[in-house]
Amino acid sequence: MPGKLDMKFYSMNSPKKGYSWETPPEPVLESEIAETHKADVIFIGGGISGLAAAARCVSQGLDCIIIDKNERMVAVAGQIGAINSKEMEAQGLRVDKKKFAADWLKVSGSRVEESLMWIFINRSGEGFEWMLSLTDGEVYPRVYVGYKGPMFNEYPATHHLYLKEGSTQYNARGGGMLACEIFEKDYLKNGGKLSRGTTALYLEKDAGGRVVSCVAKSGDGKLSRYIGERAVVLATGDASDDKEMLEAFCPIGLRASKQYKRPGNTGDGQKMAYWAGAAIDNPEWAPTLHVLGYSGLQFFFLHVNRLGKRFMNEDTWMQAKSVRCLMQPGGDFAFSVFDSKYLDEIGARWDIIGGQGMTPHHMVDEGFDREVIAGSIERLMKGESIRHDGYDITNDPNCKKADTLEELAEKMDVPADNLIASVKRYNELAAQGDDADFGKRSELLTSITEPPFYALKWGPSLLDIFGGALINAELNVIGSDSNPIPGLYAVGNAAGGMYAVDYPLLLNGNSYGRALAYCMQLADSLTGKL
Numbered sequence: 001m002p003g004k005l006d007m008k009f010y011s012m013n014s015p016k017k018g019y020s021w022e023t024p025p026e027p028v029l030e031s032e033i034a035e036t037h038k039a040d041v042i043f044i045g046g047g048i049s050g051l052a053a054a055a056r057c058v059s060q061g062l063d064c065i066i067i068d069k070n071e072r073m074v075a076v077a078g079q080i081g082a083i084n085s086k087e088m089e090a091q092g093l094r095v096d097k098k099k100f101a102a103d104w105l106k107v108s109g110s111r112v113e114e115s116l117m118w119i120f121i122n123r124s125g126e127g128f129e130w131m132l133s134l135t136d137g138e139v140y141p142r143v144y145v146g147y148k149g150p151m152f153n154e155y156p157a158t159h160h161l162y163l164k165e166g167s168t169q170y171n172a173r174g175g176g177m178l179a180c181e182i183f184e185k186d187y188l189k190n191g192g193k194l195s196r197g198t199t200a201l202y203l204e205k206d207a208g209g210r211v212v213s214c215v216a217k218s219g220d221g222k223l224s225r226y227i228g229e230r231a232v233v234l235a236t237g238d239a240s241d242d243k244e245m246l247e248a249f250c251p252i253g254l255r256a257s258k259q260y261k262r263p264g265n266t267g268d269g270q271k272m273a274y275w276a277g278a279a280i281d282n283p284e285w286a287p288t289l290h291v292l293g294y295s296g297l298q299f300f301f302l303h304v305n306r307l308g309k310r311f312m313n314e315d316t317w318m319q320a321k322s323v324r325c326l327m328q329p330g331g332d333f334a335f336s337v338f339d340s341k342y343l344d345e346i347g348a349r350w351d352i353i354g355g356q357g358m359t360p361h362h363m364v365d366e367g368f369d370r371e372v373i374a375g376s377i378e379r380l381m382k383g384e385s386i387r388h389d390g391y392d393i394t395n396d397p398n399c400k401k402a403d404t405l406e407e408l409a410e411k412m413d414v415p416a417d418n419l420i421a422s423v424k425r426y427n428e429l430a431a432q433g434d435d436a437d438f439g440k441r442s443e444l445l446t447s448i449t450e451p452p453f454y455a456l457k458w459g460p461s462l463l464d465i466f467g468g469a470l471i472n473a474e475l476n477v478i479g480s481d482s483n484p485i486p487g488l489y490a491v492g493n494a495a496g497g498m499y500a501v502d503y504p505l506l507l508n509g510n511s512y513g514r515a516l517a518y519c520m521q522l523a524d525s526l527t528g529k530l
C-alpha cells in the first residue's frame with residue numbers, strides 16, 4: 001500500500017525559533033473599530049507594485065482602495081526592466097526570452113516558480129507600454145547600455161524614464177518616483193481611493209476561510225476595517241528592515257553594516273500572510289547588495305581584502321562584488337588599489353566596461369568624464385560623500401593616498417607585507433597579460449607602479465530582500481496546505497516565488513518590471529480574463 005502523499009508545500013510555514021513575528025497580534029475589540037470602508041479590492045501598500053496594480057484594476061472597472069503606512073509616496077529606483085519594449089524594437093534590440101529564463105534560473109539556484117518568472121518575461125513589456133500610454137506622450141524611455149565583458153549577461157531591456165520639456169502633469173524628473181507618480185495620478189483620476197498614513201495590522205477571514213478584510217490604524221490612532229469584496233492584495237514591500245526576518249530568511253543580509261533603509265519595509269505583508277496560513281518562500285531569500293557602502297566606487301583595479309590580499313576577479317557585477325566582499329575575513333569592506341595612471345586607465349577602457357559592473361549607472365549613462373571621476377576621488381579623500389541623496393555621508397576619508405605602498409598599507413590598516421606581495425604579483429600578471437590567478441580579462445589588467453598610490457574603500461549595502469507569500473499564476477496566495485487562500489493576493493516584494501538565493505542583476509530594474517507585469521496579470525485575474 002503506498003503511503004499517503006504529503007502534498008504540503010515545502011516552505012517556511014512552521015515556527016522555527018520563536019521569532020516575535022511568528023505570533024499574530026490579538027484582534028482588536030469590535031467596539032474599537034471606528035469606521036468600515038468597502039471596495040472591490042483593498043490594496044495594502046502603495047509603492048510601485050500597489051499603485052501599478054490598483055491603477056490597472058481601476059482602469060478595468062474595479063473599485064479600489066489603497067492604504068499605505070507612509071504619509072508620503074516612497075519610491076527608490078532609477079531603472080525599469082521591461083522585456084522587448086517598443087523602444088527596444090526601435091533600436092533593433094531584442095531579448096531572447098528562453099536564454100534569459102535559463103540565466104534567471106541559474107542565478108536563482110532553480111528555486112523559483114517558473115510560471116511566475118514567465119509572467120514577468122512575457123508581460124513586463126506590455127505593462128511598460130501601458131504605463132507610457134497614460135502619460136500623453138510627456139514621458140519617454142531610453143534603454144540603458146549594459147556590461148560588455150565576459151563575466152555575466154546584462155540584457156538590454158533596462159529603461160530609464162525621462163520627462164519631456166514643458167511637461168505639465170508630473171513633478172518627478174524620472175526614475176521610480178516618476179513611474180509611481182504616473183500610476184497614482186491615473187488611479188486617482190479614475191476614482192481610486194488612497195489613504196496614506198494608514199497601517200494594516202492583520203487580515204480577517206470569514207467563516208469559510210476567505211480573506212475578506214484587514215484591520216488598520218491611522219496616524220491619529222483610529223482603527224478601521226477595510227473590506228475587499230473581491231480581493232485583499234498585499235503590496236507591502238520587502239522585509240529588509242526586520243532583523244529577525246533577516247536572520248530567519250536571509251542571514252547574509254545581516255553581515256552588511258550598511259543598509260539603505262526605507263520607512264516601512266518591515267515585512268508586514270509576509271507576516272500577515274503567514275498568520276493567515278500562507279506558505280512562505282524558503283530561505284535563502286535573495287538579497288540585493290549593491291556596492292554603495294563607503295565610497296560607492298571601485299572600478300576594475302586590484303581589489304584586496306582587509307588582510308591586504310587579492311580575493312577575486314575584479315571584472316564582475318556589483319552584486320557579486322558585494323557578496324564576495326562579505327565572505328572575506330572582516331567582510332563589510334575591501335579596497336580598490338591603483339596608481340597615478342588611474343584616470344588614463346579608466347578612460348582607455350570605458351567603452352569595454354559598461355553596465356553595473358564597476359561604475360554607478362549615472363556615470364555609465366553620461367559617459368567617461370575625467371573631471372567627474374577625479375573630482376569624486378578628491379572628495380572621497382576629504383571624507384565627503386559623492387552621492388547626492390545624503391546617504392552614506394561620512395567624515396572618514398574613503399580614499400587614501402600615499403607615496404609608498406608601506407605608507408598606503410598603514411593608512412588602510414592592512415598588513416604591509418601582504419599588500420606589497422599582492423601588488424607585486426598583480427604587476428607580474430599585468431606584465432604577462434594573463435591573469436592566471438583569478439581569470440580577469442587581460443584588457444583590464446593594469447600595473448600599479450607610478451606613485452602616488454591610492455586605496456579606495458568600498459563595501460556592500462543591503463537594499464532589499466526578495467521573499468514573500470507564495471502565489472500561483474493568478475497571483476492568489478497559496479496556503480501551507482497547497483490550496484489557494486480565497487480572497488488573498490500578493491504583488492511585488494510581498495509576493496514570493498520569483499527570486500531565490502541571489503538577485504538577478506542580469507536585467508537591472510527587474511523589480512519595477514515585475515510590478516508592471518503583475519499589474520496586468522492581477523487585473524486580468526480579478527476580472528476573470530485569465
Ligand SMILES: Cc1cc2nc3c(=O)[nH]c(=O)nc-3n(C[C@H](O)[C@H](O)[C@H](O)COP(=O)(O)OP(=O)(O)OC[C@H]3O[C@@H](n4cnc5c(N)ncnc54)[C@H](O)[C@@H]3O)c2cc1C
Nearest residue numbers: 045047049069077078079200236237264492493509511512
Ligand atoms: C537604493 C535602492 C535602489 C533601487 N533601485 C532600483 C531600480 O533601479 N530598479 C528596480 O526595479 N528596483 C530598484 N530597487 C528596488 C525597488 O525599490 C523595490 O524592489 C520596489 O520598490 C518594490 O516595490 P513594492 O511595491 O513591492 O514595495 P515598496 O516599493 O517597498 O512599497 C511597499 C509599500 O507598502 C507600504 N507598507 C508596508 N507595510 C504596510 C502596512 N502594514 N500597511 C500599509 N502599508 C504598508 C510601505 O509604506 C510602502 O509604501 C531599489 C531599491 C533601493 C533600496
